[in-house]
Amino acid sequence: xxxxxxxIPEGPIEKKWTKHKNEINLVNxxxxxxxxxxxxxxxxxxxxxxxxxxxxxxxxxxFCYQDSPRRAHSIAAQGGINASKNYQGxxxxxxxxxxxxxxxxxxxxxEANVYxxxxxxxxxxxxxxxQGVPFAREYGGLLDNRSFGGVLVSRTxxxxxxTGQQLLLxxxxxxxxxxxxxxxxxxxxxxxxxxxxxxxxxxxxxxxDLVSGEIERHSAHAVVLASGGYGNVFYLSTNAMGSNVMAAxxxxxxxxxxxxxxxxxxxxxCIPVSGDLQSKLTLMSESLRNDGRIxxxxxxxDAKAIREGKLKPTEIAEEDxxxxxxxxxxxxxxLVPRDVASRAxxxxxxxxxxxxxxxxxxxxxxxAAIERYGKEKAFTSGHKNxxxxxxxxxxxxxVESKYGNLFEMYEKITDQNPYKxxxxxxxxxxxxxxxxxxxxxxxxxxxxCYAAGEANxxxxxxxxxxxxxxxxxxxxxxxxxPYTIGDYxxxxxxxGTISTETEEFVTAEKEVKERxxxxxxxxxxxPVDYYHKKLGRIMWDKCGMSRNEKELREAMEEIKELREDFxxxxxxxxxxxTKNAELEKAGRVADFLELGELFAKDALERNxxxxxxxxxxxxxxxxxALRDDENFKFVSAWxxxxxxxxxxxxxxxxxxxxxxxxxxxxx
Amino acid sequence: MKxxxxxxxxxxxxxxxxxxxxDVDGIDGDMSFLEMLDVLNNNLVNExxxxxxxxxxxxxxxxxxxxxxxxxxxxxxDRRITTCQLHMRKFKDGDEIVIEPFRATAFPVIKDLxxxxxxxxxxxxxxxxxxxxxxxxxxxxxxIPIDKQDADDSFYAATCIGCGACVAACKNASAxxxxxxxxxxxxxxxxxxxxAHERVLEMVHxxxxxxxxxxxxxxxxxxxxxxxxSLENIAxxxxxxxxxxxxx
Numbered sequence: 041x042x043x044x045x046x047x048i049p050e051g052p053i054e055k056k057w058t059k060h061k062n063e064i065n066l067v068n069x070x071x072x073x074x075x076x077x078x079x080x081x082x083x084x085x086x087x088x089x090x091x092x093x094x095x096x097x098x099x100x101x102x103f104c105y106q107d108s109p110r111r112a113h114s115i116a117a118q119g120g121i122n123a124s125k126n127y128q129g130x131x132x133x134x135x136x137x138x139x140x141x142x143x144x145x146x147x148x149x150x151e152a153n154v155y156x157x158x159x160x161x162x163x164x165x166x167x168x169x170x171q172g173v174p175f176a177r178e179y180g181g182l183l184d185n186r187s188f189g190g191v192l193v194s195r196t197x198x199x200x201x202x203t204g205q206q207l208l209l210x211x212x213x214x215x216x217x218x219x220x221x222x223x224x225x226x227x228x229x230x231x232x233x234x235x236x237x238x239x240x241x242x243x244x245x246x247x248x249d250l251v252s253g254e255i256e257r258h259s260a261h262a263v264v265l266a267s268g269g270y271g272n273v274f275y276l277s278t279n280a281m282g283s284n285v286m287a288a289x290x291x292x293x294x295x296x297x298x299x300x301x302x303x304x305x306x307x308x309x310c311i312p313v314s315g316d317l318q319s320k321l322t323l324m325s326e327s328l329r330n331d332g333r334i335x336x337x338x339x340x341x342d343a344k345a346i347r348e349g350k351l352k353p354t355e356i357a358e359e360d361x362x363x364x365x366x367x368x369x370x371x372x373x374x375l376v377p378r379d380v381a382s383r384a385x386x387x388x389x390x391x392x393x394x395x396x397x398x399x400x401x402x403x404x405x406x407x408a409a410i411e412r413y414g415k416e417k418a419f420t421s422g423h424k425n426x427x428x429x430x431x432x433x434x435x436x437x438x439v440e441s442k443y444g445n446l447f448e449m450y451e452k453i454t455d456q457n458p459y460k461x462x463x464x465x466x467x468x469x470x471x472x473x474x475x476x477x478x479x480x481x482x483x484x485x486x487x488x489c490y491a492a493g494e495a496n497x498x499x500x501x502x503x504x505x506x507x508x509x510x511x512x513x514x515x516x517x518x519x520x521x522p523y524t525i526g527d528y529x530x531x532x533x534x535x536g537t538i539s540t541e542t543e544e545f546v547t548a549e550k551e552v553k554e555r556x557x558x559x560x561x562x563x564x565x566x567p568v569d570y571y572h573k574k575l576g577r578i579m580w581d582k583c584g585m586s587r588n589e590k591e592l593r594e595a596m597e598e599i600k601e602l603r604e605d606f607x608x609x610x611x612x613x614x615x616x617x618t619k620n621a622e623l624e625k626a627g628r629v630a631d632f633l634e635l636g637e638l639f640a641k642d643a644l645e646r647n648x649x650x651x652x653x654x655x656x657x658x659x660x661x662x663x664x665a666l667r668d669d670e671n672f673k674f675v676s677a678w679x680x681x682x683x684x685x686x687x688x689x690x691x692x693x694x695x696x697x698x699x700x701x702x703x704x705x706x707x
Numbered sequence: 708m709k710x711x712x713x714x715x716x717x718x719x720x721x722x723x724x725x726x727x728x729x730d731v732d733g734i735d736g737d738m739s740f741l742e743m744l745d746v747l748n749n750n751l752v753n754e755x756x757x758x759x760x761x762x763x764x765x766x767x768x769x770x771x772x773x774x775x776x777x778x779x780x781x782x783x784x785d786r787r788i789t790t791c792q793l794h795m796r797k798f799k800d801g802d803e804i805v806i807e808p809f810r811a812t813a814f815p816v817i818k819d820l821x822x823x824x825x826x827x828x829x830x831x832x833x834x835x836x837x838x839x840x841x842x843x844x845x846x847x848x849x850x851i852p853i854d855k856q857d858a859d860d861s862f863y864a865a866t867c868i869g870c871g872a873c874v875a876a877c878k879n880a881s882a883x884x885x886x887x888x889x890x891x892x893x894x895x896x897x898x899x900x901x902x903a904h905e906r907v908l909e910m911v912h913x914x915x916x917x918x919x920x921x922x923x924x925x926x927x928x929x930x931x932x933x934x935x936x937s938l939e940n941i942a943x944x945x946x947x948x949x950x951x952x953x954x955x
Contacts, residue, residue, distance in 0.1 A: 116769050165848045172836075174896065177859075217838060452785075452794070613752050613755065619719075620760075622758060
């Protein structure tokens with residue numbers, strides 16, 4: 041018998057959320073003033089939730105490891121945010137956004153949550169515009185849209201290639217308003233080290249002040265974890281250097297189930313790895329696939345010549361290029377979902393058609409787009425017979441206005457001009473669909489502990505569609521949690537302030553301090569990065585874009601050994617009582633070394649291929665993912681019982697009442 | 708490449724601090740400046756010396772965490788980039804590189820190259836927002852068309868990453884470019900006009916209180932700004948400030 045109660049409301053899908061809001065408990069405004077909420081993480085989900093709670097009247101404390109809430113990694117999201125506004129009149133609707141998201145996620149997400157997400161999506165755009173978020177507009181003054189992978193409509197709102205930044209600054213400004221009112225206390229340069237449970241309920245956290253090194257106790261009536269994803273378990277990813285799983289993993293060890301850890305998104309268009317000392321990978325927005333065409337040489341000898349520097353991509357004739365996405369998936373072409381595009385790139389590179397020195401890159405080419413836009417621009421400005429140079433010049437201007445900052449970024453990193461020669465790209469770890477298991481109210485299996493945004497598992501199934509992360513973060517923070525948290529807190533109106541002097545807080549603090557001491561006591565010979573890189577290598581080679589039973593078993597063993605070695609041989613310099621970046625990294629890597637093992641175990645036990653999880657044993661004849669709905673139509677929620685490998689599996693069976701389960705096809 | 712580094716080391720806010728010399732070897736032109744510092748730090752850890760603390764996070768030029776003064780220039784010799792986007796191909800074998808924190812009274816040093824920029828946050832708290840509830844009960848996003856030019860200018864102002872290079876570049880350590888960018892973003896939009904007067908007065912008041920210097924129109928901030936925030940924003944702030952002072 042499962043202990044997972046999803047609390048999905050009864051009734052038709054389009055009425056569930058309204059019905060639920062009508063039936064859940066409310067807290068009256070006077071009582072809200074006596075209730076405290078802790079929010080960990082200040083990205084789109086955390087920032088928007090904190091501002092909304094404070095506005096409702098709760099007392100809020102926010103925590104972030106950065107020096108300002110505005111620097112949370114949501115800021116780096118580039119391409120856009122989806123909403124079912126149907127401003128383009130191209131047939132969009134709540135249902136279509138819902139359908140695309142469930143299908144895009146390869147039928148491994150919860151219908152009711154996804155429908156709610158689609159339902160509130162339009163409101164997010166209204167809200168952000170009212171806050172002064174400067175979205176891109178057309179000449180008539182109305183909002184512009186573009187298209188993203190896996191869909192057939194234009195529903196993505198954007199602010200050049202900096203949509204995440206603009207939305208986060210919007211949420212941060214809403215936070216500022218509440219900070220100025222005294223309703224939010226923001227603890228920056230603070231890291232959550234543990235969750236504190238009192239009588240089985242989440243009642244606070246232990247945090248470390250990253251400047252003074254002081255260990256602090258903070259209490260609240262509820263704790264919201266909006267601490268992002270765990271992509272950095274791969275070492276190299278598009279995540280920020282500090283992005284970590286600590287908050288979620290600490291909660292997991294205190295009783296919150298971790299769902300679908302193996303569902304990780306490998307994004308197809310990133311700048312390829314250039315050297316061994318690289319610390320980070322940079323994404324090139326999916327929006328580029330609106331206009332860029334992906335290809336490799338048709339002939340292996342050409343690919344080889346390119347790798348050896350004897351041939352330039354611009355010298356390869358049109359008929360000698362293989363636009364493999366257009367060839368394999370004519371209906372969606374270059375705009376297939378991310379998992380499909382990534383695997384297709386890997387397939388070509390594995391076959392020997394890769395184009396950079398390491399053979400681990402494909403081309404993203406804008407030549408056709410530049411010519412198309414140039415012709416159009418020349419025509420509309422009266423040049424009916426433009427020269428080729430004129431066309432290219434005008435075309436480059438149009439492309440510059442659409443993607444200028446991305447092209448600039450590419451050039452800075454690679455020292456190559458993408459207007460003149462195609463970009464080189466390769467897949468990289470970008471987002472984690474898995475996360476803490478939550479019910480319809482976004483509560484984890486610990487009462488009073490919520491998870492929002494990338495930190496939870498709920499909306500994207502086995503693969504997230506582009507421009508949906510921003511949508512989910514803001515939906516959770518602005519429009520879901522402010523309602524659902526009241527349902528729980530209604531029982532706390534007489535509780536009064538939670539004391540931090542209880543035994544639970546004392547013990548939790550002691551454990552945190554002991555853990556820090558253990559890290560120093562290892563007094564070994566290897567810096568933290570040594571372990572992080574090794575872990576990343578195992579994850580990428582054996583738990584990456586394609587997985588098999590043998591390698592997953594090996595990964596579990598290797599990670600376990602690496603973890604044991606870490607605790608014996610890591611070397612942390614400096615003191616615990618000052619700012620100490622090595623210590624911060626060590627705590628985070630220690631948790632990744634546990635999560636990695638659970639990740640591999642989850643991938644091992646899911647004997648099917650779906651979305652970003654591709655098991656070599658389960659594929660069709662032409663290499664497409666082979667899902668097994670009969671045996672794996674469930675969410676894997678893992679309960680911590682001592683060792684990551686011993687984690688206990690709980691299954692939440694997924695019901696599809698509004699969408700027919702089909703083989704996902706983009707052909 | 709082999710490089711000689713002269714790095715500012717300072718234990719904490721109380722410590723006087725000073726430069727230390729380090730050599731690093733095996734630096735490749737494709738590495739970023741911060742990856743070069745990673746190499747230095749790993750060497751230091753291996754020798755049992757405390758690594759150099761520096762702020763960094765996204766390493767793709769958008770979070771605004773990184774903040775180094777490199778050979779006297781905020782974010783180093785290249786233009787329109789942050790330190791994390793600076794690549795070692797801009798240097799050559801044998802170069803000496805001087806690395807300091809951003810210097811300003813309002814940005815006290817926390818440790819080594821890490822500074823406290825919370826003064827920027829407090830300027831934003833003072834008025835860097837539009838007072839709209841997050842309830843979602845707002846009007847449809849397309850109900851107020853906004854002139855494309857205004858929307859674009861507002862966007863360009865809003866691309867400020869709050870790194871503080873403008874302050875570090877300014878001989879007066881003025882925060883006018885930063886503050887004016889936020890004031891402009893909202894002043895250019897119909898949604899922001901209602902509180903425009905109050906906003907500019909409050910934000911400028913807080914800016915002065917934090918100990919930033921005055922603006923003398925030198926323009927170094929615009930040149931060093933990694934996002935190319937325009938001086939026009941300062942002109943707009945002055946206009947807004949004057950109008951607010953006269954009419955309130």
